[in-house]
Amino acid sequence: MTDTKEPSQLTKAEAxxxxxxxxxxxxxxxxxYHTEDAPEISDAEYDALKRRNAEIEEFFPGxxxxxxxxEQIGARPAEGFxxxxxxxxxxxxxxAFDDEDVHAFDRSVRKYLGLGEDAPLAYTSEPKIDGLSLxxxxxxxxxxxxxxxxxxxxxxxVTANARTIADIPERIDQAPEILEIRGEVYMSHQxxxxxxxxxxxxxxxxxxxxxxxxAGSLRQLDATVTRDRPLRFFAYGWGEISAPLAxxxxxxxxxxxxxxxxxxxxxxxxxxxxxxxxHYREIEAQRATLGYDIDGVVYKVNDLGLQARLGFRSTTxxxxxxxxxxxxxxWTRLEAIDIQVGRxxxxxxxxxxxxVTVGGVVVSNxxxxxxxxxxxxxxxxxxxxxxKDIRVGDWVQVYRAGDVIPKIADVDLSKRPDGAxxxxxxxxxxxxxxxxxxxEGDAVRRCTGGLVCPAQAVEKLKHxxxxxxxxxxxxxxxxxxxxxxxxxxxxPADIFILRDRYGSGIQQLKNxxxxxxxxxxxxxxxxxxxxxxxxxxxLFGLGIRHLGEVAAKDLARHFTDWPAxxxxxxxxxxxxxxxxxxxxFTGIDGIGDTLTRSLVxxxxxxxxxxxxxxxxxxxxIQPLAARATDSPVAGKTVVFTGTLEKxxxxxxxxxxxxxxxxxxxxxxxxxxxxxxxxxxxxxAKKAAELGIKTLDEDGWLALVGDA
Ligand code: IVH
Numbered sequence: 018m019t020d021t022k023e024p025s026q027l028t029k030a031e032a033x034x035x036x037x038x039x040x041x042x043x044x045x046x047x048x049x050y051h052t053e054d055a056p057e058i059s060d061a062e063y064d065a066l067k068r069r070n071a072e073i074e075e076f077f078p079g080x081x082x083x084x085x086x087x088e089q090i091g092a093r094p095a096e097g098f099x100x101x102x103x104x105x106x107x108x109x110x111x112x113a114f115d116d117e118d119v120h121a122f123d124r125s126v127r128k129y130l131g132l133g134e135d136a137p138l139a140y141t142s143e144p145k146i147d148g149l150s151l152x153x154x155x156x157x158x159x160x161x162x163x164x165x166x167x168x169x170x171x172x173x174x175v176t177a178n179a180r181t182i183a184d185i186p187e188r189i190d191q192a193p194e195i196l197e198i199r200g201e202v203y204m205s206h207q208x209x210x211x212x213x214x215x216x217x218x219x220x221x222x223x224x225x226x227x228x229x230x231x232a233g234s235l236r237q238l239d240a241t242v243t244r245d246r247p248l249r250f251f252a253y254g255w256g257e258i259s260a261p262l263a264x265x266x267x268x269x270x271x272x273x274x275x276x277x278x279x280x281x282x283x284x285x286x287x288x289x290x291x292x293x294x295x296h297y298r299e300i301e302a303q304r305a306t307l308g309y310d311i312d313g314v315v316y317k318v319n320d321l322g323l324q325a326r327l328g329f330r331s332t333t334x335x336x337x338x339x340x341x342x343x344x345x346x347x348w349t350r351l352e353a354i355d356i357q358v359g360r361x362x363x364x365x366x367x368x369x370x371x372x373v374t375v376g377g378v379v380v381s382n383x384x385x386x387x388x389x390x391x392x393x394x395x396x397x398x399x400x401x402x403x404x405k406d407i408r409v410g411d412w413v414q415v416y417r418a419g420d421v422i423p424k425i426a427d428v429d430l431s432k433r434p435d436g437a438x439x440x441x442x443x444x445x446x447x448x449x450x451x452x453x454x455x456x457e458g459d460a461v462r463r464c465t466g467g468l469v470c471p472a473q474a475v476e477k478l479k480h481x482x483x484x485x486x487x488x489x490x491x492x493x494x495x496x497x498x499x500x501x502x503x504x505x506x507x508x509p510a511d512i513f514i515l516r517d518r519y520g521s522g523i524q525q526l527k528n529x530x531x532x533x534x535x536x537x538x539x540x541x542x543x544x545x546x547x548x549x550x551x552x553x554x555x556l557f558g559l560g561i562r563h564l565g566e567v568a569a570k571d572l573a574r575h576f577t578d579w580p581a582x583x584x585x586x587x588x589x590x591x592x593x594x595x596x597x598x599x600x601x602f603t604g605i606d607g608i609g610d611t612l613t614r615s616l617v618x619x620x621x622x623x624x625x626x627x628x629x630x631x632x633x634x635x636x637x638i639q640p641l642a643a644r645a646t647d648s649p650v651a652g653k654t655v656v657f658t659g660t661l662e663k664x665x666x667x668x669x670x671x672x673x674x675x676x677x678x679x680x681x682x683x684x685x686x687x688x689x690x691x692x693x694x695x696x697x698x699x700x701a702k703k704a705a706e707l708g709i710k711t712l713d714e715d716g717w718l719a720l721v722g723d724a
Contacts, residue, residue: 022384022386022390023395023396024072024073024075024076024077025076025396026395026396026460027073027076027077028461028562028563029077029080029563029565029568029611029612030361030562030563030564030565031363032073032076032077032080032565033077033080033565033566035069035073036070036073036074036077036080036081036082036085037082037483037484037485039066039069039070039073039086040070040082040084040085040086042058042066043063043066043067043070043086043089044086045057046058046063046066047089050063055229056229059344060147060312061312061341061342061343061344062344064112064114064341064344065344065416066086067086067087067112068112068114070085070086070087071087074087079565079567079568079571079607080565080566080567081567082566087331087332088331088332089168089169089332097238098165098173098174098175098236098238099173099174100167100171100172100173100174101162101164101167101171101172101173101174102170102171103152103164103169103170103171103172103256104154104197104256104257105197105256105257106169106170107150107152107166107167107169107172107199107256108169108329108332108333108334109169109332109333110145110315110333110334110337110338110339111330111333111334111337111338111339112313112338112339112340112341113338113339113340113341114340114341114343116290116294118338118340119290119293119294119297119316119338119340120290122290122316122338123138123289123290123293125335126138126318126323126327126335126336128665128667129326129327129335129665129667129668130323130326130327130665131665137288138288138289138318138323139265139286139287139288139318139319139320140286140287140288140289140293140316140317140318140319141266141267141270141284141285141286141287141316141317141319142284142285142286142287142292142293142296142297142300142314142315142316143253143281143283143284143285143314143315143317144281144283144300144307144311144313144314144315145311145312145313145314145315145339145340145341146201146203146251146253146281146309146310146311147203147227147228147309147310147311147312148201148202148203148204148227148228148231148232148310149165149166149201149202149203149228149231149232149235150165150166150199150200150201150202151163151164151165151166151175151179151199151200151201151202151235151250152164152165152166152172152197152198152199152256153179153185153197153198153199153200154195154196154197154256154257155189155192155195155196155197155198156194156195157194158188158189158190158192159187159188160176160179160180160185160186160187160188161176162174162176163175163176163178163179163180163185164176165235165236169332173236175235175236177240177243178235178236178237178240178243179235180240181240181243181244181248182202182243182248182249182250183249184248184249184250184251184278184279185250185278186276186277186278189276189277190276191275191276192276193258193259193260193262194259194260195257195258195259196255196257196258196259197255197256197257197258198252198254198255198256198273198278199252199253199254199255199256200250200251200252200253200254200278201250201251201253202231202235202248202249202250203227203228203231203248203249203250203251203309203310204227204228204230204231204234204246204247204248204249204309205227205247205249205308205309206227206308206309206310207308208227208247209224209226209227209230211247212224212230212234212246212247213230226310227309227310228310230246231248234246234248235248249279249309250278250279251279251280251281252270252273252278252279252280253270253280253281253315255269255273261321263321264320264321264322265319265320265321266317266318266319266320266321266324267284267286267319269321270284283300283303286319287316293314293316293340296314297314297340300314301314301342304342311342312341312342313339313340313341313342314339314340315337315338315339315340316337316338316340317336317337318336318337323336324336326664326668328668328671330671331675344416346375346414346415346416346426347373347374347375347380347414347415347416348373348412348413348414348415348429349370349371349372349373349380349412349413349415350370350371350410350411350412350413351368351369351370351407351408351409351410351411351412351413351425352369352370352371352409353368353369353409354366354367354368354369354385354391354407354409354440355367355369356443356447357472358446358447358448358464358470358472358473358476359472359473359476360473360476360477360479360480360560361463361473361560361562362446362453362463362464362465362466362467362470362473363461363462363463364442364443364446364447364453364461364462364463364464365384365385365386365387365461366384366385366386366387366388366390366391366440366442367382367383367384367385368382368383368384368385368407368413368425369381369382370382370383370413370415373415375415375416375423380415380423382423383413383415383423383424383425384423384424385407385425386460387460387461387462388440388442388455388462389460390407391406391407391440391442392406392439392440393405393406393407396460402426402427402428405427405428405430406428406439406440407425407428407440408433408437408438408439408440409437409438409440410433410434410437411428411429411432411433411434411437412428412429412432412433413425413427413428413429414426414427414428414429442462443462444462446464446465446466446470446472448464448466448470448471448472448473449464449466449469449470449471449472450466451464451465451466451469451470452464452465453465467622467624467625468508468624468625468628471501474501474507474508475497475498475501476560477509477560478497478501478506478508478509479494479497479498480558480560481509481512481558481559481560482494482497482512483558485554485557485566486554486555486557486558487509487547487550487554487558488547488554489512489540489543489544489547490539490540490543491536491539491540491543492512492540492543492544496540499531500515505518505519508628508631508632509558509628509632510628510631510632510634510635512544513544513548513632513635513636514635515541515544516541516544548635548636548637549636549637549639550636550637550638550639551573551638551639551641552573552576552577552578552579552638552639552640552641553566553569553570553572553573553574553641554569555579555633555636555638556569556572556573556582557569559619559629561615561616561619562615562619563611563612563615563616564612564615564616567607568607568608568612570641571605571606571607571608572605572608573640573641574641575605577640577641578638578640579633579638583620585598585601585602586598586602586616586617586620586621587620587621589601589602589613589617590617590618590620590621594610594613594614599613599617602616602617648676648677648678648721649676649720649721650673650676650677650678650689650690650720650721651676651677651678652677652678652679653678653679653689653690654678654679654680654681654687654688654689654690655673655678655679655680655681655688655689655690655691655692656680656681656682656683656684656688656690656691656692656700656704657669657670657673657680657691657692657694658684658691658692658693658694658697658698658700658701659693659694659695659696659697659698659701660694660695660696661692661694661714662694662695662714663714663718664714669692669717672721672723673721676721678690683700684700684703684704684707684709685707686707688704688707688709689709689710690709690710690711690712691704691709691710691711691712692711692712692713692714692716692717693711693712693713694713694714
């Protein structure tokens with residue numbers, strides 16, 4: 018959608034903050050959906066959050082969190098069921114949201130396989146069932162185990178429950194010795210409404226939608242309850258198999274049907290993006306009359322040999338994609354525009370809306386990003402929303418997409434009240450009255466109050482105690498606000514003198530709202546523990562603009578301690594941007610001029626620096642531990658050259674990166690390994706001169722265990 022703030026418009030700090038927020042939101046959504054069967058956000062919103070996360074990660078690869086939501090599927094299994102480790106991981110699907118995404122998927126498959134634009138490439142196309150996935154294990158034709166997806170690696174053993182589902186055969190003939198069938202458990206609309214009526218009569222819990230009803234019914238500890246619930250199952254794939262089912266996806270599905278599984282009757286073979294899109298529209302037109310919920314269409318490369326070559330990214334196959342149906346939108350009135358002041362002084366406008374339901378969730382706030390956005394322009398001055406500005410009193414169209422705060426898609430000018438005025442963006446900070454200025458090239462207006470501005474100070478403190486920084490148990494955003502309001506904590510260093518200063522302070526604390534003797538003691542103990550802090554967490558916790566978690570690690574790896582970093586920053590301030598100290602910063606992989614400028618100027622500000630030094634005086638800073646991993650190429654820099662015959666360059670690169678190697682395009686003293694196919698020229702020569710280990714393609718495959 019055109020009015021989402023593009024990742025390219027985000028500062029690194031904004032991107033990092035948004036990735037943090039998205040990770041927290043997605044973790045909560047997963048928990049609610051998979052473990053509690055009680056989703057708090059709609060599927061479309063969930064997808065939008067994931068997509069937003071992926072977009073930002075793509076633009077800022079260095080900011081990708083180690084626990085990135087794009088690396089995770091589902092949630093941990095609920096307590097109560099035995100755990101099952103899947104022989105083959107149960108993965109998720111990447112998403113396409115529009116026609117272009119589908120074309121891009123086809124292009125990426127072709128590129129990966131080295132196929133030209135006109136080479137024939139068939140796909141299967143089938144409805145995406147909105148249920149929950151199940152893996153059925155057959156040994157010698159007998160059903161021996163049924164497991165939910167769980168987190169993709171470990172699911173729940175629901176065998177007794179699965180045996181009660183009519184669509185799931187107990188025994189199959191002419192099957193390979195080991196056969197894991199994967200598919201979706203769902204409930205039809207008719208059965209869902211009957212179940213809810215029955216539940217209502219019995220005074221039981223009613224379900225929000227058929228998917229929740231299916232999940233709640235399958236995951237009953239008492240299988241006799243499941244037996245009473247009309248669940249169904251469509252088979253669409255497989256996990257471990259002792260012998261191949263067929264040569265193509267389409268034929269494999271036909272075999273599953275012949276074995277007695279229900280397969281979706283709308284499955285078709287299609288010969289490229291145009292046919293995929295035509296089939297998508299056909300399915301979309303039938304959506305309302307199918308009698309069960311679907312949330313999109315899944316396309317899969319038909320040739321199983323090609324599927325094997327394409328393989329997987331960390332959680333999704335390269336050979337399939339889900340083309341999702343669009344998210345919901347709703348119209349409501351913009352009642353007011355409020356300005357919030359962030360940690361770096363950014364003035365963020367927030368729309369206060371007449372509450373409206375969007376995709377099952379009540380929305381009353383939306384982000385307005387910045388003053389250009391309100392005026393109907395993007396960062397480059399080009400029109401967004403066809404140049405329509407947003408005014409208080411307007412009817413606005415709201416949607417929820419990759420952010421905690423919903424966004425505004427459109428404005429209905431025909432309903433604009435008479436006398437509605439263009440929004441006048443403040444030029445002074447609403448919190449401290451200092452000038453709010455917008456620097457050249459910055460989309461955001463910022464308060465110049467620095468430490469004087471209470472809003473900035475509180476936001477900085479909140480950042481300081483956040484999970485990725487000091488993570489002090491018992492000292493969260495709410496407590497920080499309280500302590501700041503009371504003047505007990507004005508800057509991070511104050512946290513560490515809280516006990517001394519307010520000492521018998523436990524007594525004082527104990528009498529405060531929300532604090533008891535135990536929680537106060539726990540807080541002081543947690544503060545004590547947090548004095549010992551990893552160097553990178555300290556750097557991140559300082560809340561310096563553009564200094565995200567990843568850059569903090571990069572700096573901590575390079576400088577190892579605070580005095581070394583501070584001395585180099587001081588030198589850089591003295592020598593300027595062309596001196597060697599500046600170059601020492603920008604020579605670190607992942608650190609650029611923008612961050613260096615921000616770091617050097619922040620440390621050169623007397624008050625800021627004094628505040629940081631006061632903090633450091635209380636800490637026991639730990640150097641960053643070295644990374645350890647067990648693949649033979651982990652941490653190594655690998656270069657591929659010449660013609661590779663058994664894989665495309667993209668395949669080779671993906672495999673190497675999956676094993677923890679860094680793939681580079683050129684040979685230098687930093688190269689650890691050269692993989693040279695026929696026709697290798699200057700790179701092989703240079704590697705030989707530098708004494709770099711060189712392997713041929715087979716040698717590489719043997720090294721990484723793919724031979
Ligand atoms: S294929 C490697 N086909 O959608 C993963 N999945 O968003 C292959 N789903 O986890 C999955 N209908 O639970 C596939 N026709 C279909 C599907 C389908 C629903 C679910 C499945 C999967 C999730 C991914």
